[in-house]
Amino acid sequence: MKILKTASSLKKWRRKLSNSIDLGFVPTMGALHRGHLSLVDRSVRDNDLTIVSIFVNPTQFGPKEDYLKYPRPLANDLKMLRRAGVDVVFVPKSSKEIYPLKDEFKVRVPNHWMRFMEAKFRPGHFEGVATVVLKYFLLVQPRRAYFGRKDFQQLRLIESLVESFGLNIKIIGCPTLREKTGLALSSRNIYLSDMERIKAAEIFKSLKESKTLGEASRRLRKQGFKIDYLESWNDTLSSPDPKKPARWLVAGKLGGVRLIDNVLKKS
Known part of the structure; x- marks a missing residue:
């Protein structure tokens, strides 16, 4: 497994590849878990080569968010990726490799995306995500790129970005992996206490079992969640849709930990 630490070395490696090579790309911020590895496994199956990035992107964090304390267990991440059969890992040695100017x-993210859910509660977040992902795509030039459905608004945003810029990249949305309790796997789950982890399982249960958004909200608040949003949208996120099938999406804090999740309500 090759480890590249500069944008110039990544460009040099990419230029040597044949255009006939199917290259899969999995962008991450590290602190890898089974959810990330499921994206990697899919890429390894689908493509001739797989490249993974590990970079905690500062531009997608707000001033009061957890950029500085975000977990960075690089040695363990690299060990996991080597076992998973990854060919190349891009680990920028500094932010200047991504942001040289x-x-x-x-x-600039279109206004539609900036008015609801994550964009509303995390100003600047999606501009940071869209910018770093576009930079990755220009550097890596993958055939396919893999994103988890847990960050559902992000997934739809990236699909829209690819369409808007006419990029010849197929975006693959992969299923959310969960603990036995139903809690979606997340790098931030390590911040949860044992009791909070039990309570956090109510996110998925309330989305899955509740008949109305009001019922789901009451169940979450009873467990101590401070809800940022709990909304119902159509599956393309083009309009709010209380009818079924609709996708219910939620974000909230339990203790000091912000968690998100979503489910497709079919009945």
Whole structure:
């Protein structure tokens, strides 16, 4: 497994690849778990080569968010990726490998995406995500890129970005992996206490079992959640849709830990 630490070394490696090579790409911020590895496994199955990035992107964090304390167990991450059969890992040695200019260009996210859910509660977040992902795509030039459905608004945003810029990249949305309790796997789950982890399982249960958003909200608040949003949208996120099938999406804090999840309500 090759480890690349600079944008120039990544470009040099990419130029040597034949255009006939199917290259799969899995962008991550590290602190890998089984959810990330499921994306990696899918890429390894689908493609001739797989490249994974590990970079805690500062531009998608707000000033009061957890950028500085976000877990960075790089040695363990690399061990997991080597076992998974990854060919190349891009680990920028500094932010300057991604943001080389003092005054950087940014992707302006269309107004539709900025008015609801994650964008509403995390100002600037999706501009940071869209910008770093576009930079990755230009550097890596993958045939396919893999994203988890837990970050569902992000997934739809990236699909829209690819369409808008006319990129010849297929975006693959992969299922959310969960603990036995139903709690979606997340790098931030390590912040939860044992009791909070039990309570956090109510997110999936309330989304799955509740007949109305109001019922789901009451169940979550009873467990101590401070809800940012709990909304019903159509599956493309083009319009709010209380009818079924609809996708219910939620974000909230339990203790100091912010968690998100979503389910497709079929009945």
